Structure formats: C-alpha cells, structure tokens
Amino acid sequence: MRIHEIGEFGLIDRLTQRLQPPDTSVIVGIGDDAAVTAYAPGHHVVTTTDMLVEGVHFRTDTIDDRSLGYKSLAVSISDIAAMGGRPRHAVISLALPVAIDVERLEALYEGVRDVCVAYDTHVIGGDVVKTDGPFVISVTLLGEVETGRALLRSTARPGDLVFVTGTVGGSAAGLDYIEHGKGLDVSPDTSDHLLRCHQRPEPQVRAGRWLLASGGCTSANDVSDGLASELNEIAKMSGVRLVVQAEQIPMHHAAVSYAKQRGRDPLDWALFGGEDYQLVGTLDPAKAGDVQNLFAKEGLPLTIIGRVVEGRGVTLAAPDGGEREISPKGYNHFAE
Template identity: 70%
Template sequence: MKIREIGEFGLIDKITGRLGRGDDSVVVGIGDDAAVTAYAQGHHVVTTTDMLVEGVHFRSDTIDDRSLGYKSLAVSISDIAAMGALPKHAVISLAIPVEMDVERLEDLYTGVADICEEFQTTVVGGDIVKTSGPFVISVTLLGQVEAGRALLRSGAKPGDLLFVTGTVGGSAAGLQYIQQQHSEGVVPTEVADPLLQAHQRPRPQVEAGRLLLESGVCTSLNDVSDGLASECNEIAKMSGVTLVLLAEQIPLHASVRRYAEISGQQAIDWALFGGEDYQLVGTMQPDSAEQMQALFEKNGLTCTVIGRVTDGAVGVTLQRGGQTYELKPRGYNHFG
C-alpha cells in the first residue's frame, strides 16, 4: 500500500497505534503542538539526537525494517547510557520517499515499539514529511540523570584504568558477513547469528551506564559508535591525557574470532575501526577494577580493563605484540 492511498493522517494513525502511551512522566503525548513530560526532582534532562540516511547509514539489503526501527533508537539510547542516564522520551521524524510502502513503516515502528518496551521509553511526538531523496530518520531522545552526576568524556586522569563493557567488533564483523554473501555452510549458524544480532539489533548498555554512575569511581565515559580508536581519542582529547590501549586485552566475542579465521580478517580491526558496537568505553579510578568487575558480574554483565591513562601528549597509543603504535582516530568522516 502506498502512503498517498491512506494520506499523512492515516499513516500517523497506523504508526501511533503501535506505540505505548507511557507512564506518569508523559503528561501530554502525541497529538498537540508539543509533548509535555515530567522528570524526577533533583534530576537534569539529557538530550541526544541522531540522523540516519538510507544509503549512508543503512541499506535495506543489510538490515530489515523492524531491526532498523530498533537500531534507530538504540543509537540514541546508547548516547544516553554513555552519560550514565536513563532514557525516557523520544521524538522521531521521518522524511519519506513518496513511493515507499506503508508496510515498511509499519515494520519500522514495530521495531521502535520493541526497543521502547525493552527500555521503558515512550515516543511522545514526531514529524512526517515527504522527500524526493532517500529515506531519512531523525531521532531525538530525552533521558534523566541525577543533577551533577552525568558521566562526561572529560574526566580521565593519569593513573586511571581504561575499560570497555561487553565485547566489541561484532557489529562490523556482522556487516561484513552480510555483505560477503557466503555460500551455505561456510559460516556455521552459531557463528553467524551473534554477528547478525550485533549488527542489526545492538543492545544499548543502559544498565552498565547506571552501574558505572552508581559506582562513584567511573571518571569518563563514551559509547562505541565509531570504533574504539575513535572513541578513545575523544576521551583523550576531552580529558587532555594519553590513553594506552592494550590490544591483547580487548574483549572479542568467540564468534568474532571464529569469523575472522574463516574470512581471513584481523578481528582487532573490527574492534578498533568498525564501530556500531554500542558498548561503553571509559576510565575508572586506580585500584577500582576488582570492585567494578564484581559489580558487573553480580548484574550479569562484564567490564574489562583494556589499558590505562598516562600524562603524555594528548592521544592514544596501542600496544600490540610488544610494539607501540600511535592510534589515530580514523573516525567516520562523512564528507572525507
């Protein structure tokens, strides 16, 4: 079905029908000039926004629409998690090619509803417009954090330990797996499935962010959207320190290691330069590793020390196989 058959308002009805109404914090939801939301006393509001363009950030041959809906919000929820905050309310705007099928948008919002339910987040507004160009998704997400407690990129100090949550490299490995279109049987299902999950349905680390904030020993935090190299450089720059990253300590999922062997790739490159893992990377006070790891373990999560902070020149050095390298951001520059 084409959108012109049901009109803009018919489409909005179909979409909003999939979304929950939210809790008491939603005073006025979808349907007026603006949404009205309430935040806990003594808290600040945390706001992040991300724009995704078809053909640049996603392609329909590498991600299905329901996963795309999930991932569109996951990207922003991850930014909120990287502040140690809780996601609360989202607004979503779409620029839609006029010939797009309504079913694609219904699937997209099913994925949005999935992640909203998982993270107790409510869509409170949005805008829908047409475009002569590619499909564009713009998400703005509001969260809340205890006043004065937000975890920034700028607090790393010499002597601190560098850590990352979960495992990294899975999303980039998953994208490569999809794009390679391997013959049947080349990559076992138990290897492929976790990679697909990592690329198409990355789980933002809200709980880890909360543990890090509550621990009181996390000194800086960032989410892994552009690869460890880029994210570590951001912390180094904002904190005015050197980060020393130990390649052998970087936690890789077993499927990532297996797929690297099968495809003849370097797994570490996916972790350093791939991005879209949406884990958290940051620094914590010296001697706090055991306490933090116990806290994470108790909550079914992992936190791995992958290096340390020193007071050299601003930047990141990588130690690997007894050698030391300067690790440049190689961050994603859209216009490069």
C-alpha cells in the same frame, strides 16, 4: 499501500497504534502542538539526537525495516547510556519518498516498539514530511540523570584504568557477514550472533547506570564510531594519553572465528568498525576492584584494557612490547 491513500494523519494514526502505551511520565503525548513530560526530582534532562539517511547509514539489503526501527532508537539510547542516564522519551521525524510503502513504515515502528519496551522508553511525538530524496530518519531522545552525576568524556585522569563493556568488533563482523559471508561454512550460532550485533545492538544502559552508581567511573563514551575513535575522543577531551593493550580488547569468539574464515584481523573491526554500542571509559584505580566486583555480581561484562598517562593521543601496545599510535580514523561522512 502508498501514503496518499491514507493521508498524513492516517499514517500517523497507523504508526502511533504500533507504539507501546504512554506511562505516567507522559503528561501530554502525541497529538498536540508539543508533548509535555515529567522527570524525576533531583535529575537533569539528557538529550541526544541522531539522523540516519538511506544509502548512507543503512541499506535495505543489509537491514530489515523492523531491525532498522529498533536500531534507529538504539543508537540514541546508547548515547544516554554513555552519560550514565536512563532513556525516557523520544521524538521521531521521517522524511519520506512519496512512493514508500506504508507496510515498510509499520514494520519500522514495530522495531521502535521493540526497543522502547526493552528500554522503558516512550515515543511522544514526531514529524512526517515528503522528500524527493532518500528516506531520512531523525531521532531525538530525552533521558534523565541524577543532578551533577553525568558521566563525561572530558574527566579521565592520569593513573586511571581504561575499561570496555561487552565485546567489540561484532557489528563490523556482522556487516561483513551480510555482504560477503553467504558462501562460507558459518555455524548458525556464529551467524546469529554477528547479525544481532549489527542489526539489534544492545545499548548498555544498565552498565552505565551501575558505572554512575559505583562512583568509580571517571569518564565514559559509547562505541559508535569504533574503539580507536572513541578512545581518541576521551584522550582529546580529557587532555591525557591512553595506553591500551591490544590482547586485552574483548572480542566475541564468533567474530574471531569468522574473521579467521575471511582472512581478516578481527582487531581492525574492533578498532575501526564501530556500531558496537558498548561503553568505553576510565575508572578510578582505587575503586576499580569494587566496580569489577559489582559488575561481576550484576552479570555485566567489564574488561580492563589499559591505563591513562600524561600526554596526548592513544597508544596500542602489542604483547611483544611493540607500540603504535592509533588515530581516530572513524568514518568521515564528507570524505571525497
């Protein structure tokens, strides 16, 4: 079905019907000039926004529409998690080619509902417009965080320990599997894990909340552009140097075994792949043990991968004692 058959308002009705019903924090939802929302007393509002363009950020041959809807919000939820906040309310704008199928958008919104249900988030509004160009999705997500407690990138100090939650490199491995893995003998467990990493990443809201509650986290960032880029961001914003042990960087055995089959170094995916949506940051060394115990008790993975020293930049230390500087080398949107 094409949009002109049901009109702009017909489309909005169909998409809205796919969302979970609003909770009591939504005072005025979809349908007025603006939405009105309530946040918990003693909290500030946390806001992040991400824009995704078909052909640049996603392709129909590497992600299905429902997963795309899930992931469109998940990337923003991850930003809120990196501040130690709780996601609450989203607005979604779509620039649509006139010939796009309504069924594609309905599937997209089913994925939006999936991630909203999983993360207690509600869509409160949006905009739907026509474009002669590619499909564009713009998401702005509002969350809440305790006043004065947000986790920043700029507050790491020499002596702190560097941590990462979960495993990294899985999303890049998943994309490689989608593009090159079909002829290989890959176990269903491995392919399931890799696809999930790329298409249905799990923003670390619980980890961010516990990092904040612990009082031991001195800085945090989410892994959207690759560990190298995020570590450099913390180093730059905090005015410190991070020294990371290569062999400590946590990688899932599925990514490691798949990399072997492909003759690739999984560390490259971990450092430069991105889209893992884990949290990376620093811990006060006096409280690091408590934080590790807390995470163990909550069943949340947390790995110490290095330390903070005076200086600038990021050093990768190899088990043999060799050291090399790692540059941000993230994805540059505007490279020639």
